[in-house]
Amino acid sequence: MSATILDGKALAQKTEQELSRRVAQLKEVSRERTPILATILVGDDPASATYVKMKGNACRRIGMDSLQVELPSSTTTEELLAKIHELNENPDVHGILLQHPVPHQIDERACFDAIALEKDVDGVTCLGFGRMAMGEEAYGCATPKGIMRLLEAYDVELEGKHAVVVGRSPILGKPMAMMLLNANATVTICHSRTQNLPEIIKGADVIVGAVGKPEFIRADWIKDGAVVVDAGYHPGGIGDIELGPLMDRASAVTPVPGGVGPMTINTLIYQSVDSGERKLGKG
Amino acid sequence: MSATILDGKALAQKTEQELSRRVAQLKEVSRERTPILATILVGDDPASATYVKMKGNACRRIGMDSLQVELPSSTTTEELLAKIHELNENPDVHGILLQHPVPHQIDERACFDAIALEKDVDGVTCLGFGRMAMGEEAYGCATPKGIMRLLEAYDVELEGKHAVVVGRSPILGKPMAMMLLNANATVTICHSRTQNLPEIIKGADVIVGAVGKPEFIRADWIKDGAVVVDAGYHPGGIGDIELGPLMDRASAVTPVPGGVGPMTINTLIYQSVDSGERKLGKG
Structure with missing residues (x-):
């Protein structure tokens, strides 16, 4: 079974079309x-x-x-x-x-x-x-909010699932954890001081890699059928997770590049258009 | 082996003596x-x-x-x-x-x-x-901050430990999780939609019960040697955790009553004195 590719690039492009229409409409009324x-x-x-x-x-x-x-x-x-x-x-x-x-x-x-x-x-x-x-x-932090939008676009179920976030930065791990929690996932937040990281990741239905180290999270730590979100980007198109072996056995994977990356900028402009609409009027 | 009793009542009383001295000193200089x-x-x-x-x-x-x-x-x-x-x-x-x-x-x-x-x-x-x-x-939310103060007073090690918080309320579960995370624990947040709650709790080095249901968390879900924090209080002096059987095999337990409860009010006045000192001058 091949993992569903969570195609952030395609979703961002599709969203840009919708945003273009909204901006054009806003111009008309303002x-x-x-x-x-x-x-x-x-x-x-x-x-x-x-x-x-x-x-x-x-x-x-x-x-x-x-x-x-x-x-x-x-x-x-x-x-x-x-x-x-x-x-x-x-x-x-x-x-x-x-x-x-x-x-x-x-x-x-x-x-x-x-x-x-x-x-x-x-x-x-x-x-x-x-x-x-x-x-x-409130506007969500762009990268984790982009991930949430991507998961939603692919109807990834989060309620009751165990989501493990690896990383606790102010603009990624922490807001990611709170967004997943508010979507009714059970959430574990891991970081550099975590003991038994492979064991904890083994229990994840959804894993978010946000550590900033190339392929730090190994494929064999991740169970079959998991949803794999890689928020890392390193030279040569490598993420924080060893994605290769997961393409066959995860249920869904964000590719690197083309997964989370495009959704960050897309969320920034998405939220900017929303803010503009609030001020300039929706027509 | 008998669990250490995390005696919130005693710590609150001891802290009140210190706070009384600080208030008296403040009066002198203001x-x-x-x-x-x-x-x-x-x-x-x-x-x-x-x-x-x-x-x-x-x-x-x-x-x-x-x-x-x-x-x-x-x-x-x-x-x-x-x-x-x-x-x-x-x-x-x-x-x-x-x-x-x-x-x-x-x-x-x-x-x-x-x-x-x-x-x-x-x-x-x-x-x-x-x-x-x-x-x-920032001042911490009184109950979770009181719990952190209690754990600190008893030198409970949190770094690298797996803390499981059951409950996600704005004034208890969510701030508790963030405080434990900032103390370098690995943190899991569970709630009403969590699947396999007993299994997740089994992995906890530190368990915080904050669900508001009498003895909802069963003793046999908790592993030997865990630190058990019960933030619940129900009529008859019952908490959110079945504490009885844990008195012999947990490493530390907050009693109900006399554990977390006194620390909540104590933290409120502790933080009020701090705020007063900032305005009135420390002398």
Whole structure:
């Protein structure tokens, strides 16, 4: 039996068509205005620059605008906070993305948390996380929310299933665990201090790899029929999970690349369009 | 081998002595001012009235003042929000406790979340939860934070241990899971939709019962040597866990009553004193 491929690339493309229609409709009812995502890039890290560019491109593909803010690597916390407050106040900006990571001298958490809740379309604030965890309205953190959207698109059942999340980062493992819990899965959160990781993973109906180490999670730790979600990406198209042997015996697998990756940016623009609709009116 | 009794009553009493000294010291340096906890009771539920009274008594025992606000059961969300805003603005109030539950017509979540972060000494806001979960400074939710304080007082090792939390309520299961995770435990969150609950509990080094059903968690589901924390309380002094048979073979047990219960109120006043010190100065 061959695993179902959870094709994030295809779902993202399909969603972009729907988002294009929504943006076009919004233009009609709002005198040609579109949702605008402000992207903030601090410093000159080439990978970060590439990510920001990809996000701007995704906005353009669906007819949205992006406002690209670039700040020097010497930027202070106060300067970045001032810029975020300015964007919070700007009525033309519907979403704010602060590209992670920022240079070391900046208090990244303070800057994330300065983003207004209704513009936190990347889902990075503590307030948004807390609200999401408690079942209140809030934009979800982009990568885990993208994973949830992907699982939902393929009707993957989560209720009562045992989901094991490996990793506990603020923008992946922790929100992922809370989203799976709110979808009625039983959730285990593992991390670098976990003992008997293979044994715990053996019990997983759904496994999410979010450790940031190439193929750290071995295929033979995973039981037949599991749903395998790989949120990692490493040079050469390798994820956090040894996916090869699972293609025959998992029930579903997110490929690397083309699984979780495209859903992250897609969720960012999806939530930006939602925020734009709330401000500009749905027609 | 007899289980260590995690004696919350004794720890609470010992902590009250320390808190009394801190309050007395604060009075000295602040012209006889003390930390003040505002308690809000809405309606005439006798159990809630008793809890609020117990909290007021605990304040008095350590020399703190409490400001008791009582509102009729017909109170609207807007009226309660107005009262909370007033207490937020009142510089003499250092902590705010809104007694749960409030009457049905009130949006309890909105009212909880209206409490200013620095006065959220009961740890009920979404923002406080999110900050705690992300490792930022925030008062912990009183019951799970009380449990963490109890485990710490008895040097219970959590790092790398498998902790299973049964229950996922906003003020118990969810914050408990995040606190245990931040203490480097591997954490599993179970709930009413969990399948194979006995089997999952069998793997627990630390088990926290927070389901609200008398002795729902059976002793024979729990392995020898586990640390057993019972956050339930039912008439007749029964908890959520069948504790009797565990007294011989668990490594540690919170008794019911006298385990978790006293730590909840103790944590509330502990955090109120902390808030008072921050405002009135530590001398």
